[in-house]
Amino acid sequence: MTKMKKQFARLGKLKLISTLYRLKIVQILIPMIILGMVVWAGQAELRRIDWAATLDILRDLDPTRIFLLLSLSLVAVASVSGYEFLLRRHFKLSLGIWATFRYAWIANTSNNVIGFAGIVGAALRTFLYRGRGVSIPTITACIAFLATITITGISLLAWGDLTGLFPIDAVIQSHRWAMYAVWAIALYLPGYLLFQRTPFYSKWLNRNLPQMNLSIIVAAVGVSVVEWLLAGVAFWAIAATLLPEFPLRTALGIYTVAVATGLVSMTPGGIGGFDLITLLGLQALGYPPETNAAVLVLFRLMYYFIPWLIGLVMGGIEFARGRYRTQLDV
Template structure:
């Protein structure tokens, strides 16, 4: 997870009293000082608006040419087996997401019951996927739940950051593999030479391997806005990669099984396209990447008709986003109701005991 423009991001190793900025850190600090104040933030906003505007234009053109009768027929053509498979893969994806918090708690040497970690993780992702602003919404939901087991705001913030890093590690690893092994299929989609997909894939995997080696050969600490955060070692990092890849494969698989028959795209290059669509959705800051994700997938997936792909995307949005959102709200409501009832029951028991005495 990359820090914001005004974050302080320094690497330290044990034995050094103070973190010394590396050459790349000094370069970026110097560049930041030379730019006008707020320039990087303005560039980020401009990039988000540009991505969203382009996606809106592509999506608008696509929707204007759709036949709604064909769209309804595409919905009807989706079998019950496809929907059940998508539901099962979505459930597996959210199950792997709960592992993000479990590994974070293990790394922080902090204990919490699995049911608490699972509820915090599931609810935070189900809500942030739909409402957007994941740093705020995820942290708020996690703090509401973890505060009951005596975790403070700083610990919850560390869990949120750790989970975000896990998500992006999985994204980058899958993207690198997809670009390399699906290079020919991707080249057939966008018309670019195969090597223009292999080169970024190799660079991405090289960066992933460098990060893995960097955090495993020695204990590392980063400073984020003056706060020291210890990076995980070998075992937690392996767990991060495994959980990130498993979650992403299940999430993309939940959409893949909904695609109409005859789509000439194998799973590996499809996952690469899925990751790119997710990244563009994140850049746009649209809640759940809505609109941007759909426009990217409609443009990239070869199919007999846009209606058939759009039907799959809408079903996926319902299964992977909306249903978990409703379930998360219900679970949070039930959990809060049970907690209030337990408090009320204890209070009534004390009153009865005092009167009987």
């Protein structure tokens, strides 16, 4: 009788988990739990930071330099639109050049800040594409393609960490657990290339729409590499402004490990995992905690928050246009 009760209890738990997953609650709870664990693990590092000194460092920055760094960050964010143009070409979407760029900016910047496993980006693309008459199967295929291709670029850069192209000893020697995240992301690209040609991908993810040919796959991986590389360069430019003699290769190494950790944590924008690894990596190189925190805050503002605000304005205008078009149809 006791064994039967235990089995029923287990079945009840499985049913609860299944229900929560269908309601997308698990996809939100897991990142929140991981974020809490990361914050708890990084308490000692956060206590070392004099936040008043960090704000003083940010206030002393030259406005011209800030403008240049922001411009570079916006260019890095804009490169993500390359995916959208590939989708436009492959699925023959009836979108103009400006609309394609605009939709990419709105969806990607919002997904970076409040993504939760891509739910926000997928919802926004569905809303925007449906407003242009794109069918649900095509939208589903577009979202599935984006969900699987965007990590390929950072996966390729992760091999740069593993082969010594980008120095990561400063991070890994004191925090070897980060190497597991790097390996997990590095193995994604070869796994994707194998998975993409399987019947499962064609039937369930591509929804029997035209299969991505080799040229589209290569172009998409290329866009992904450019996206992540430009983001890493933006990180380096911001860091080099505050940290003397900070090499580009070292910056890309720290950035790649931080991104890998953030992706594995599944939190929006990698928040928590990315930030902790960035602080640990810079501190391992001997830079002061306050300056490291200033680098992190500046990067978050320029690459995530400000582009997101621009995306909100674009989204508001798009929503107003959509309502106007609906009223005309009525």
